[in-house]
Amino acid sequence: MTNVPEPSIELFARARAVRLATVDLVQTNNGQRVRALQLMGNALAERSASIVAANQEDLDRSAAEGLSPAFMARLKLDEKKLASAIDGIQKVVTLPDPLGRRQLHRELDDGLVLERVTVPLGVVGVIFEARPDAVVQIASLAIRSGNGALLKGGNEARCTNKVVMNALKAGLDASEISSDTLTLLTTRRESLALLRLNGLVDLIIPRGSNKFIRFIQDNTRIPILGHADGICHLYVDAAANIEKAIRVAVDSKTQYPAACNAIETLLVHHDIASAFLSDAVPAFQAAGVTLRGDAASQAFGISESASEEDWDTEYLDLTLAVRIVGDFAEATEHIRRYGSRHTEVILTEDLIVAERFFATVDSAGVYHNCSSRFADGFRYGFGAEIGISTQTLPPRGPVGLEGLVTYRYQLRGDGHVAADYANGDRSFTHNDLPL
Template sequence: MLTEIAQKTRLAAQHLANLPSAAKNTAIEAIATSLESHADEIVAANTKDCEAAANEIAPALYARLKLDATKLKGAIVGVRDVGKLADPVGQIQIHRTLDTGLVLQRASCPVGVLGVIFEARPDAVIQIASLAIKSGNGVILKGGKEAIASCTVLVKAIKAGLAKSEVNPDAIQLLTTRSETSELLKLDRDVDLIIPRGSNEFVKYVQDNTRIPVLGHADGICHLYIDSAADFDRAIAITIDSKTQYPAACNAIETLLIHQSIADEFLPIIIDRLQAHGVEIRLSQLGHEILGHNGDLTIDLAIATDWATEYSDLILAIQIVPDLEAAITHVNTYGSRHTDGIVTENTTTAKIFLDRVDAANVFHNCSTRFSDGFRYGFGAEVGISTQKMPPRGPVGLEGLVTYKYQLTGSGHIAATYTGENAKPFIHRDL
């Protein structure tokens, strides 16, 4: 059954891959319009999901599940932003004459069929569907059981929009049962790329149980380092935003590093501000010793596992480091190559941090919450990749296309260019 769905998706994707930009943009606008017309139904379905999941799932997961009218409106803005982006398909990356009449081109093309598996994130349906259409890909979506009602209505609205365009609605498919997840992971002949979005345990499960290439990140252990040359007001604002603006997000910080030379003054201030926002602190031994001279605060002692934990909640580990080198070492040891930042007025120090921290996103004097496809101007994202090979970081349209080499000749044969009297190649870029 699932094989038939995948094959239908591939046929629709093959047609979609050859549509002109205007047709794809019309389809994306039709999706946005349909989502707006189904807004009340979508919010009602999400309310049903949220009520069923209340007290049954972790707060971080519940926050991701919620899709109210405001969040839906923002997602629809993202759909239209995708429509405004340049078409990533058919871009000529190489145009080269190998010899007279023998011309090589490398052109971007869709990946094919995407399998996107996510937990309680119904807004992912909107982002991924719009990016898939724009990049000429079909997509099979598998949402978490907590979001079944939301995802079902969202896909219904998206398909209704596509039905008014040149894009076959079969390009977007939704799976709803848990057994379909393992079955999807086995479709290496029909699915070209798997994109998991969820907890680190979930992503690792996907990575370990498929032969299909996987694009994603397993952990979101992000850091913020407050340097000795930091502006305190700026450091406080950035720390609070990076931790509390949306603690369930994978780009929220889990560890705060503070230069030892400013810890006497800065540590009590930042702890007071964090606690005012409901943040639970896990503080290193040296931090406790420093606080011993600055009042009687009851703070949990950080243990070894805290430095390697993604809380996705209002919990923050704080470590005191002697210098920049120690900060970089800590980040590169415990980080997940997602997003790490530094707060400093010393541009030389910032440059060293930006160059040496091994992460997909490295920031100076701004919140880690900016590592996001929408905020980067990608319109939306299918996920964030922490792998070394591209695509890396927030993955938008560019991560959903590959390329092919197209060579045109006029009877050329390889034998002409081999042997004692081999003809040389021209290799001239056009």
């Protein structure tokens, strides 16, 4: 970790403050945490004009620096997106309390009872680029699940992030929970030094480019949850309904192309290619999508050729790679080779083929006859998401409250000692009790 600076005394102090505040947060009840979220939402609504104004300042500066349209789309936090973020807080409020859930209740012997109970992770460090609405999502999920959080947004959103965090802290100050449970880091040096805060930070959640996330993975001993690329595929099977397929495919690409759950590659079965592409190509073009196709698909009206690099590219923009495949096996092999295990879609009216797709494709999300854009914590009913994980171990996919809790084994006895069981004086009963 030679490229990572040591934390400053100030950063250590701020991280310790979060840790100490989190100890108090863990001891709050569900009603107190719900009340805190409600006040956080109210504070955001009351300061909406200043938040939107700060965001416009960030947008103007970023536009002058020539940042890409996809990046600008993620950076934007207008009244509509802010209202959606506040609505997300209210959704998190209505979710069941994730803490104190008894997952296991077992009598090991008379008077010796074991429980497994959900508890917070502790303190999470979240590093993200653009997307100032992520501050709202992360903060609400952290407080609701009893966790403290250190948040580091990109410099391009510094004005928005500061005003949003001030509003969230004002909401906490009006509640029974210390505003020290949340802190905003503002410099690149702080975000790098965060990687060395093992012992004070329990989990790091990076949200950004593949290169960015790999750097974090290589430079910290703190556990990481996250994903790099979002290279999502949509496969149009021979048995697809063409009208339905075009509608879903266009939505999957254009509804919000800057999102990691927008499709980047369209795979089309050879037997339906002519009928599908004759209508799909004009539909994509009308939506402003630039199509890059393999040699076979170019015969159906796609003018730009796709290179090997296109199959491995997350555009995050209105560009889509198109390939014609000979059969189901070729489609799933392409997904295995180039996919990022984020979200994959099959469009087909053949339920047997759809079930084969579910069984064959190993991604966090596998969909049948619906848009890839549903891969989102809010749409899943999580209220918000702290990130998306493409790893195989849980949590996987959009990560909500359940990804911010772990569990603890609690054992209650009455003078029991292991020696009695080792020498045969006592034996285990292992009777499961009601949860």
